[in-house]
Amino acid sequence: QSVLTQPPSVSGAPGQRVTISCTGSSSNIGAGYDVHWYQQLPGTAPKLLIYGNSNRPSGVPDRFSGSKSGTSASLAITGLQAEDEADYYCQSYDSSLNWVFGGGTKLTVL
Amino acid sequence: EVQLVETGGGLIQPGGSLRLSCAASGFTVSSNYMSWVRQAPGKGLEWVSVIYSGGSTYYADSVKGRFTISRDNSKNTLYLQMNSLRAEDTAVYYCARSNYGDYENDLTFDYWGQGTLVTVSS
Numbered sequence: 001q002s003v004l005t006q007p008p009s010v011s012g013a014p015g016q017r018v019t020i021s022c023t024g025s026s027s028n029i030g031a032g033y034d035v036h037w038y039q040q041l042p043g044t045a046p047k048l049l050i051y052g053n054s055n056r057p058s059g060v061p062d063r064f065s066g067s068k069s070g071t072s073a074s075l076a077i078t079g080l081q082a083e084d085e086a087d088y089y090c091q092s093y094d095s096s097l098n099w100v101f102g103g104g105t106k107l108t109v110l
Numbered sequence: 111e112v113q114l115v116e117t118g119g120g121l122i123q124p125g126g127s128l129r130l131s132c133a134a135s136g137f138t139v140s141s142n143y144m145s146w147v148r149q150a151p152g153k154g155l156e157w158v159s160v161i162y163s164g165g166s167t168y169y170a171d172s173v174k175g176r177f178t179i180s181r182d183n184s185k186n187t188l189y190l191q192m193n194s195l196r197a198e199d200t201a202v203y204y205c206a207r208s209n210y211g212d213y214e215n216d217l218t219f220d221y222w223g224q225g226t227l228v229t230v231s232s
Contacts, residue, residue: 002154008222010199034216038155045222046147046155052211057220089155098168099157101147 003028003094005043010107013078019064020105022073022090030071034054037066037075040087040104049072049088050075085109112136112221114205119181126195126230132205132223140183144192145219148201152195156201156219160208160217173199195230197208202227 005023006026012018022035029035037050048057050066065076073092077084090102119129130146146158159169161181178191187214188205203226206219 033213034211034218036218040218046219046220048218049222051209051218051220052216091155091157091218093128093217098170099160099217101155101157104154 002103003097003100004090005036005101006088006090006105009106009108010017011110013110014078014080014082016080017076017078018080018107019077020075020090020107022075022092022102024071024073024092024094026071027096028071028092028094029068029073031095035066035068036091037064038091040089042086045098046089056095064095081108082109112143112207114207114221114223116203116205116223116226119203119228121229121231123232124177124196124230127191127193128195128228130190130226130228132190132201132204134186134188134207137143139181139186139188143210143214143217144179144181144188145208146179146188147204147206147219147222148199149225150198150201151203156205162214163187171196180190181190186225192228196226199232200228 038046039049040046051069065086094100113135124163145160176194180189205223207221208217212231
């Protein structure tokens with residue numbers, strides 16, 4: 001069981017909007033630590049998608065956005081494309097466990 | 111261009127030792143925080159260890175006392191010495207450059223290598 005809880009899977013049709021939640025607790029997200037998001041395409045290394053809750057690294061399309069509130073965070077993807085099909089992970093710091101990841105969410109583009 | 115290339119993975123028997131290397135280019139390892147993150151087959155990501163630019167090191171409880179992170183500044187290379195290996199250590203091991211905003215604890219992993227597979231089995 002991961003300290004950060006994500007839904008195992010989400011899906012959407014091309015062009016739609018999907019969101020992926022990341023639920024933590026008072027020892028991680030709720031303590032004010034930043035949440036970061038990674039995209040892992042099949043057979044490849046993870047790639048930083050969102051850092052510091054809502055910031056996009058250079059080159060990441062503005063279709064991807066992040067937000068954080070209380071003990072949870074969310075990743076939103078608008079204008080869904082086939083190439084977005086991947087696993088997505090949230091990550092934060094936990095005061096007991098150091099750096100932690102969510103269990104991952106598999107996005108399927110229908 | 112930032113590049114990270116891991117080597118050293120392979121098949122090892124339980125109880126054995128292995129040293130992973132991560133050769134960096136495009137930036138200076140010693141001036142950055144560097145981490146190891148692993149991914150068991152078909153599973154999610156697990157942070158393993160970090161070395162700060164100042165030399166402080168931290169480990170996940172699952173590897174504490176068995177793994178050692180280090181770096182060779184002259185070779186711009188990060189290492190992970192893994193001892194007393196167990197079946198549950200089987201995973202792809204990624205090295206990642208680590209960065210933070212206002213606070214050290216808010217580490218993010220901004221560049222990743224391609225990973226090296228470690229299989230612990232008899």
